[in-house]
Amino acid sequence: xxxxxxxxxxxxxxxxxxxxxxxxxxxxxxxxxxxxxxxxxxxxxxxxxxxxxxxxxxxxxxxxxxxxxxxxx
Numbered sequence: 688x689x690x691x692x693x694x695x696x697x698x699x700x701x702x703x704x705x706x707x708x709x710x711x712x713x714x715x716x717x718x719x720x721x722x723x724x725x726x727x728x729x730x731x732x733x734x735x736x737x738x739x740x741x742x743x744x745x746x747x748x749x750x751x752x753x754x755x756x757x758x759x760x
Contacts, residue, residue: 712752719744 723741727734 708756709752709758712748716745716748719748 720738720741723737723739723744724734725737726732727737
Protein backbone atom coordinates (compact mmCIF):
# COMPACT_ATOMS: atom_id res chain seq x y z
CA UNK A 688 0.00 0.00 0.00
CA UNK A 689 1.34 3.42 -0.97
CA UNK A 690 1.82 6.01 1.74
CA UNK A 691 1.71 9.77 1.39
CA UNK A 692 4.95 11.64 2.00
CA UNK A 693 4.16 15.13 3.38
CA UNK A 694 7.66 16.36 2.49
CA UNK A 695 7.20 15.52 -1.20
CA UNK A 696 7.42 18.21 -3.89
CA UNK A 697 5.00 16.35 -6.14
CA UNK A 698 2.31 18.12 -8.11
CA UNK A 699 -0.36 16.78 -5.78
CA UNK A 700 0.90 18.58 -2.66
CA UNK A 701 -0.57 22.04 -2.13
CA UNK A 702 -0.09 22.60 1.60
CA UNK A 703 1.18 26.10 2.46
CA UNK A 704 2.10 26.97 -1.11
CA UNK A 705 1.44 30.33 -2.73
CA UNK A 706 1.61 31.55 -6.30
CA UNK A 707 4.97 32.86 -7.41
CA UNK A 708 5.44 35.61 -9.96
CA UNK A 709 6.39 32.94 -12.49
CA UNK A 710 3.04 31.21 -11.95
CA UNK A 711 1.30 34.50 -12.59
CA UNK A 712 3.48 35.17 -15.63
CA UNK A 713 2.60 31.77 -17.04
CA UNK A 714 -1.10 32.47 -16.46
CA UNK A 715 -0.75 35.86 -18.19
CA UNK A 716 0.73 34.48 -21.42
CA UNK A 717 -2.58 33.52 -23.11
CA UNK A 718 -4.38 36.74 -22.08
CA UNK A 719 -3.06 38.90 -24.99
CA UNK A 720 -3.87 36.10 -27.43
CA UNK A 721 -7.49 35.94 -26.28
CA UNK A 722 -7.73 39.73 -26.22
CA UNK A 723 -6.37 39.97 -29.77
CA UNK A 724 -8.85 37.45 -31.09
CA UNK A 725 -11.70 39.12 -29.19
CA UNK A 726 -10.72 42.51 -30.63
CA UNK A 727 -10.62 41.05 -34.14
CA UNK A 728 -14.02 39.40 -33.79
CA UNK A 729 -15.69 42.48 -32.32
CA UNK A 730 -14.31 44.92 -34.90
CA UNK A 731 -13.48 45.02 -38.57
CA UNK A 732 -9.86 44.06 -37.83
CA UNK A 733 -8.78 40.88 -39.66
CA UNK A 734 -8.43 37.85 -37.39
CA UNK A 735 -4.84 37.34 -38.52
CA UNK A 736 -3.90 40.85 -37.38
CA UNK A 737 -5.54 40.44 -33.99
CA UNK A 738 -3.90 37.08 -33.43
CA UNK A 739 -0.54 38.42 -34.62
CA UNK A 740 -0.63 41.36 -32.24
CA UNK A 741 -1.74 39.13 -29.36
CA UNK A 742 1.02 36.61 -30.04
CA UNK A 743 3.64 39.39 -30.16
CA UNK A 744 2.55 40.59 -26.72
CA UNK A 745 2.53 37.03 -25.39
CA UNK A 746 6.03 36.55 -26.77
CA UNK A 747 7.17 39.60 -24.79
CA UNK A 748 5.86 37.97 -21.59
CA UNK A 749 7.75 34.77 -22.38
CA UNK A 750 10.97 36.58 -23.26
CA UNK A 751 10.73 38.63 -20.06
CA UNK A 752 10.30 35.48 -17.99
CA UNK A 753 13.15 33.66 -19.71
CA UNK A 754 15.80 36.33 -20.08
CA UNK A 755 15.12 39.46 -18.05
CA UNK A 756 13.76 37.97 -14.84
CA UNK A 757 14.83 34.35 -15.10
CA UNK A 758 14.09 31.96 -12.22
CA UNK A 759 16.97 31.21 -9.90
CA UNK A 760 17.57 28.04 -7.96
